[in-house]
Amino acid sequence: MTASTTLEQSPIGVGASIINVYTARGSGQPLEIMAYKVGPLGDREVEIKVTHCGICHSDLSMIENEWHMTRYPIVPGHEIIGTVSALGRGVRSLAIGQRVGLGWQSGSCGGCEWCASGKEHLCAQEEWTIVGRNGGWADFVRADARFMVPIPNGIASADAAPLMCAGTTVFSPLAHYGVVSSMRAAVVGMGGLGHLAVQFLAKMGCEVTAISSTHSKEEEARQLGASRFIATKNSDELQRAARSFDFVLVTVSADIPWQDYLGALRPEGTLCLVGIPESDLKVPPFDIILPERRVVGGRAGSPGDAARMLHFAAQHGVRPMIERFKMSDLNTALARVREGKVRYRAVLEN
Numbered sequence: 001m002t003a004s005t006t007l008e009q010s011p012i013g014v015g016a017s018i019i020n021v022y023t024a025r026g027s028g029q030p031l032e033i034m035a036y037k038v039g040p041l042g043d044r045e046v047e048i049k050v051t052h053c054g055i056c057h058s059d060l061s062m063i064e065n066e067w068h069m070t071r072y073p074i075v076p077g078h079e080i081i082g083t084v085s086a087l088g089r090g091v092r093s094l095a096i097g098q099r100v101g102l103g104w105q106s107g108s109c110g111g112c113e114w115c116a117s118g119k120e121h122l123c124a125q126e127e128w129t130i131v132g133r134n135g136g137w138a139d140f141v142r143a144d145a146r147f148m149v150p151i152p153n154g155i156a157s158a159d160a161a162p163l164m165c166a167g168t169t170v171f172s173p174l175a176h177y178g179v180v181s182s183m184r185a186a187v188v189g190m191g192g193l194g195h196l197a198v199q200f201l202a203k204m205g206c207e208v209t210a211i212s213s214t215h216s217k218e219e220e221a222r223q224l225g226a227s228r229f230i231a232t233k234n235s236d237e238l239q240r241a242a243r244s245f246d247f248v249l250v251t252v253s254a255d256i257p258w259q260d261y262l263g264a265l266r267p268e269g270t271l272c273l274v275g276i277p278e279s280d281l282k283v284p285p286f287d288i289i290l291p292e293r294r295v296v297g298g299r300a301g302s303p304g305d306a307a308r309m310l311h312f313a314a315q316h317g318v319r320p321m322i323e324r325f326k327m328s329d330l331n332t333a334l335a336r337v338r339e340g341k342v343r344y345r346a347v348l349e350n
């Protein structure tokens, strides 16, 4: 036995001595492999042996420092699935060998009113998995046990990976803003987020309309549960859908004609953004005041939200459509994601 391998030798409190990661040293740089030494595991930390990790558009934004908060060298990857390989001495909630997921958030204060009410993602001291710490494009990852979410047996690890960010990003707002089965819902954008949102809403019993620029994804959207489809390019289909929807989930990261989308809401309807538009929002005040409409933001919620989303996905057969790549083919996979060729999520496998 050598001192560098971990699992069989010392499951409690120690963990790996060396972690291999894929890292970008600057904007526009290819990812390269790097090994770094780590010390003993913290009392509340868990180490997982990464089996799968998704590629999310936020990883690309972080690699390119689009949000001006990247610290290089960055190790991306925040749709992480693995098995517990070592436990901190104070961790009672998980067991060695258990399958868990880690998403966008990796830490919070643990003591504020938001943490105490199970809304850790609203904590002022939340820590993000790929900001100032190392993400899941790696062989091992460490984080606070509170953010490691058990994966239900019915969900394969490759499918579970995109659920850890894309899945919970679209599922959490449906719960937070009270979407119920009697509602007419629309999903804007048929990509990694949108194709999951259509499934969640359909399985919740809502009437679902998918909205995309062209009709090219209509058949797929209908197979996933949409009963209507609206194409916006060179058409007035959206304008003709005025006062149609109780809840519109915008998954695209683009400037879209907000007035038309507000107009598509029924009175008391909600327009919820999970994609990030390029420009600040400008909405006509009367279009929200008179019909009492709401414009809100949504995001991947707490570990509790992720657990509820996974339970729902297992129960109702909600699964991402994925393309698989070896972790070592990371740069090839990234290029495909950048070119928008992946339908609909890329997953890296160790």
Ligand SMILES: [Zn+2]
Pocket (backbone or CB within 6 Å): 056, 057, 058, 059, 078, 104, 165, 166
């Ligand atoms: Zn993400």
Ligand SMILES: [Zn+2]
Pocket (backbone or CB within 6 Å): 108, 109, 110, 111, 112, 113, 114, 115, 116, 120, 123, 124, 125
């Ligand atoms: Zn807190």
